[in-house]
Amino acid sequence: MNVSYFITSLLDQLMAQMVYILPVLVLVTLFKSRWFKGKLGEFLVNTSAKLRLDDKIYHLIKNVTLPTEDGTTQIDHIIVSIYGVFVIETKNMKGWIFGGKDQRTWTQKIFKESHKFQNPLFQNYKHTQTLKELLQLNDQQIHSVIAFMGEATFKTEMPENVTQGGGYVRYIKSKITPVLTESEVKAIIEKIEQGRLISSWKTDRAHVAHLNEKSAERMNQNLCPKCGAVMVLREVKKGENAGKQFWGCTGYPRCRGVREYYDSISTQ
Numbered sequence: 001m002n003v004s005y006f007i008t009s010l011l012d013q014l015m016a017q018m019v020y021i022l023p024v025l026v027l028v029t030l031f032k033s034r035w036f037k038g039k040l041g042e043f044l045v046n047t048s049a050k051l052r053l054d055d056k057i058y059h060l061i062k063n064v065t066l067p068t069e070d071g072t073t074q075i076d077h078i079i080v081s082i083y084g085v086f087v088i089e090t091k092n093m094k095g096w097i098f099g100g101k102d103q104r105t106w107t108q109k110i111f112k113e114s115h116k117f118q119n120p121l122f123q124n125y126k127h128t129q130t131l132k133e134l135l136q137l138n139d140q141q142i143h144s145v146i147a148f149m150g151e152a153t154f155k156t157e158m159p160e161n162v163t164q165g166g167g168y169v170r171y172i173k174s175k176i177t178p179v180l181t182e183s184e185v186k187a188i189i190e191k192i193e194q195g196r197l198i199s200s201w202k203t204d205r206a207h208v209a210h211l212n213e214k215s216a217e218r219m220n221q222n223l224c225p226k227c228g229a230v231m232v233l234r235e236v237k238k239g240e241n242a243g244k245q246f247w248g249c250t251g252y253p254r255c256r257g258v259r260e261y262y263d264s265i266s267t268q
């Protein structure tokens with residue numbers, strides 16, 4: 001083997017290696033770039049729910065409009081499953097995040113600049129309460145989840161439903177007790193997707209207002225607050241209140257409507 005042959009074959013080998021090394025170098029540079037990190041963040045927000053939560057079990061609904069006292073509000077993501085309804089509030093923030101469960105405002109700090117923002121748990125509480133009322137769910141059936149995206153770092157201890165990156169997926173998956181049936185899940189999805197939330201909210205409000213009016217009327221006439229029947233004066237037979245008088249519904253035992261005695265004297 002002569003020297004020139006040796007060098008040529010060495011160069012050949014190097015060139016062959018470069019074919020592999022070059023793309024790797026390009027990829028490494030790309031992965032390190034700010035652009036890529038930004039894209040990656042976006043990608044995670046948009047697809048991690050799809051990628052990591054089985055869509056046969058978890059149904060993602062985006063941009064849900066909810067009614068409020070003074071108009072409407074938007075929920076970015078709702079995930080409906082037999083493990084409950086997950087109401088997700090996403091926060092696209094970087095820097096250091098300071099906050100506590102019961103603090104009204106939280107702080108974001110980037111270098112020396114700090115910025116206050118509303119406690120996202122409070123913000124999402126309104127969403128979950130409205131949704132709970134509209135879908136007639138109990139506390140076990142609805143979950144509030146805060147998902148910080150971007151490069152935020154928590155600098156204070158956060159409750160487990162305040163998550164970072166893909167943490168919200170882990171949180172959702174940690175709920176393993178079924179609290180809704182398949183048909184309830186279906187009904188909830190339909191109700192949300194058909195945009196029936198606002199109309200049913202208006203009906204609810206009107207209904208409550210009507211009930212309040214009706215019960216005020218009954219109060220004035222000393223009628224049973226529950227069914228509107230005539231009330232009669234009765235006496236407590238047993239217990240520490242024995243001997244005390246009260247108004248009881250004449251529909252007893254079918255109706256157990258009562259009123260305190262003193263509170264009706266003024267209306268007589």
Ligand SMILES: [Zn+2]
Pocket residue numbers: 224225226227228229249250251255256257
């Ligand atoms: Zn009654």
